[in-house]
Amino acid sequence: MNPINPQANGYRNLVLGFLLLAYTLNFIDRSIIGIIGQSIKVDLLLSDAQLGLLGGLAFALLYTSIGLPIARFAERSNRVNLISVSILIWSGCTALCGIAQTFWQLLFFRAGVGIGEAGLSPAAHSLISDYFEPQRRASALSVYALGIPIGGMIAAIAGGWVAQEFGWRWALMLVGLPGVLIAVAFRAFIREPRRDSSAAPISFRHEATEVRAVVKALMGRWPTLNMIVGVTVISFADYGIGTFGAPYFIRQFGLDLATVGLIIGVVGGISTGIGTLLGGFASDWVSRRSLVAYGIVPGIGVAIAAPLFMWAYVQDDWRWAAALIFLPGIFSYMYLGPCFGVIQNVVDVRRRATATALLLFVVNLVGLGAGPPFVGWLIDQLASIHFDDLRALGPLQAAIEAFAHPAHTHFLSSCPGGVAPAGADPELVGRCTHASALGTRQGILITLQLYFWAALHFLLASIGLETMLQEAHLRSAD
Numbered sequence: 123m124n125p126i127n128p129q130a131n132g133y134r135n136l137v138l139g140f141l142l143l144a145y146t147l148n149f150i151d152r153s154i155i156g157i158i159g160q161s162i163k164v165d166l167l168l169s170d171a172q173l174g175l176l177g178g179l180a181f182a183l184l185y186t187s188i189g190l191p192i193a194r195f196a197e198r199s200n201r202v203n204l205i206s207v208s209i210l211i212w213s214g215c216t217a218l219c220g221i222a223q224t225f226w227q228l229l230f231f232r233a234g235v236g237i238g239e240a241g242l243s244p245a246a247h248s249l250i251s252d253y254f255e256p257q258r259r260a261s262a263l264s265v266y267a268l269g270i271p272i273g274g275m276i277a278a279i280a281g282g283w284v285a286q287e288f289g290w291r292w293a294l295m296l297v298g299l300p301g302v303l304i305a306v307a308f309r310a311f312i313r314e315p316r317r318d319s320s321a322a323p324i325s326f327r328h329e330a331t332e333v334r335a336v337v338k339a340l341m342g343r344w345p346t347l348n349m350i351v352g353v354t355v356i357s358f359a360d361y362g363i364g365t366f367g368a369p370y371f372i373r374q375f376g377l378d379l380a381t382v383g384l385i386i387g388v389v390g391g392i393s394t395g396i397g398t399l400l401g402g403f404a405s406d407w408v409s410r411r412s413l414v415a416y417g418i419v420p421g422i423g424v425a426i427a428a429p430l431f432m433w434a435y436v437q438d439d440w441r442w443a444a445a446l447i448f449l450p451g452i453f454s455y456m457y458l459g460p461c462f463g464v465i466q467n468v469v470d471v472r473r474r475a476t477a478t479a480l481l482l483f484v485v486n487l488v489g490l491g492a493g494p495p496f497v498g499w500l501i502d503q504l505a506s507i508h509f510d511d512l513r514a515l516g517p518l519q520a521a522i523e524a525f526a527h528p529a530h531t532h533f534l535s536s537c538p539g540g541v542a543p544a545g546a547d548p549e550l551v552g553r554c555t556h557a558s559a560l561g562t563r564q565g566i567l568i569t570l571q572l573y574f575w576a577a578l579h580f581l582l583a584s585i586g587l588e589t590m591l592q593e594a595h596l597r598s599a600d
Contacts, residue, residue: 134253138265140312141246144209145269147304148239150277150297151216155232156365157281157383160372161290164539166225170505174365174498176225176232182491185236186483193244193479194329197472201245206309208245212238213301220294243482248475251466252315256595257406259466260416264402264459268395271455275391278368282383336476339469345417345587346468350484352579353461356424357489359572360454362497366562373540373559375440385444393451397423400452402459413591416464417584420457421577427454428573435566454573457580464587468594497569500524505540505561506533509553517564533557 155162159173168176196204215234222228246266254262277297284293340346367390371382401419408415430450437443462478469477503524507515510532515523536542537554546554 137249137253137312138262140308141205141250141266142269142272143304144205144242144308145246145266146273146276147209147269147301148212148242149270149273150281151212151235151301152239153274153364154216154277154281154294154297157278157368157386158285158290158293158379159365160369160540161285161379162228163369164541165290166228167539168225169534170366170498170501170540171495172225172498173369174362174494174496176228182236182486183233185240186487186491188237189240189244189479189483189486190333190476192241193475194332196241196245196248196475197332200314201249201475202309202312202314204241204245206305208238208241209301209305209308210238211241212236213298213305214238215298216301217295217298220291220298244475244479247462247466247478249315251471251474256467257409260402260409260459260463261406262402263462263466264398267398267402267455267458267462270458271391271394271398274364274394275387278383278385278387278391280383282368282379282381282387286379286383332473333476333480336469336473336480339473340465340477340480343468343590344585345583345590346464348579348583349417349420349461349464350481352420352424352576352583353457353481354485354488355572355579356454356457356576357485358493358496359569359576360493361490362493362569363566365494366497366501366566370435370559370562370566371440371443373555373562375443377440385440385447389444389448390451393448394455397452397455398458401456402463404456405460405463413588414584416460416591417580417582417587420460421580421584423453423456424573424580425577426450428570428577431570431573432567435563435570457576464591467591497565500568501561501565502534503561504564505537505557508560509533509536509557517567520561520564521568 155173155176159176162168162176163170163173192204212235215231215238218234219228219231222231247263250262250266251259281293281297284296340350368379368382368386371377371385372379377385401423405415405419408419427450430446430453434443434446434450437446462481465477465481466474500521504520507520507523511523533554536550537558540554540558542551542554
């Protein structure tokens with residue numbers, strides 16, 4: 123068999139296309155809980171804090187704990203086989219979520235999804251970096267990152283419709299099962315590119331040394347440290363808000379799952395898809411004049427997105443709210459391609475999967491693991507405050523009360539699953555509905571303030587970024 127030529131545009135685009143397909147499936151299975159979460163909450167009588175655990179921590183704990191070992195394995199093994207097996211695992215566990223009868227069973231299967239998905243992105247980023255030169259990596263990685271908006275769109279539209287018509291269990295089973303076919307096709311059509319055979323023998327000391335070297339390369343330099351902090355902070359906000367975005371439209375406007383799926387899928391999916399591509403290609407284009415573009419473009423984009431999102435989430439008409447989400451959706455995702463491109467460009471060839479895994483370790487442990495539970499807890503507290511106190515408290519007043527006295531329980535006991543019990547008097551129904559909707563709105567508005575923090579770190583990352591990337595280019599040319 124002839125070795126693969128990484129410069130053959132047709133084949134490397136095929137590889138990128140398959141990886142995009144895998145990442146799309148990855149994000150469908152990851153984000154489906156956020157779309158159908160309201161149905162799960164009402165059916166299993168969950169709190170928003172429990173819903174946040176399902177959407178974040180259950181997935182993130184396993185994802186992060188085994189991500190680095192899998193990445194080290196990917197540095198010296200067949201990445202195509204690793205990705206194929208990973209797809210089978212996370213797809214199977216997503217389908218099994220559909221048969222869960224309790225919160226704990228669902229939590230267990232969601233942890234299995236995290237185990238499987240931990241094997242994709244580190245190996246995928248490493249493959250992409252083998253096929254695409256440094257000047258095109260941000261663009262190529264932004265194409266790969268399109269799996270996030272495309273997967274989110276499919277999960278929202280298809281998952282919302284299936285859950286509306288047949289129930290949330292069928293939605294989970296139907297989005298999980300196609301992964302088997304994709305795993306087989308990936309293994310059949312994609313080959314592992316030839317790499318040098320100079321990898322050191324496997325030993326704990328060597329692996330620990332390699333991980334420390336990557337940590338030093340990323341955390342020990344001002345630009346990459348700030349970039350990682352920026353990605354982590356905005357991921358915390360995005361995963362938290364994303365878990366409760368669909369429930370917000372249901373609670374605030376009384377929409378059904380199918381309608382909400384169309385809103386989140388079409389408006390959110392298209393806008394974030396545009397932003398993901400725009401960030402990568404714009405950064406690569408502007409970087410021909412100045413490499414600081416890889417920090418400036420994400421910083422400006424996130425800073426613009428924050429007030430626009432807040433404007434959307436204070437609308438009293440769902441049509442205006444849905445329409446106004448489009449523009450900030452573009453700006454908010456412009457950071458993906460540039461940030462992942464920088465991380466891949468500053469490390470050696472045999473450390474690229476490890477670098478991605480390290481970044482995802484921090485991002486998912488803090489962002490995905492803590493973001494949804496925190497926002498869920500915050501919404502529970504705010505809803506409880508508004509249930510007990512009928513005054514029109516603003517977000518700041520309610521937040522101060524939530525953190526000062528986090529022991530409100532009347533809402534959770536009076537409104538199990540966030541709604542009044544069947545047969546309850548109209549006053550209780552109205553109080554439950556009002557508290558749930560207002561608590562969700564204010565929880566999202568408070569969380570959006572973190573965008574400004576993330577934007578600051580992206581802008582700080584531009585200081586010294588050009589020098590660091592030039593040094594990395596010289597090392598790779600030696």
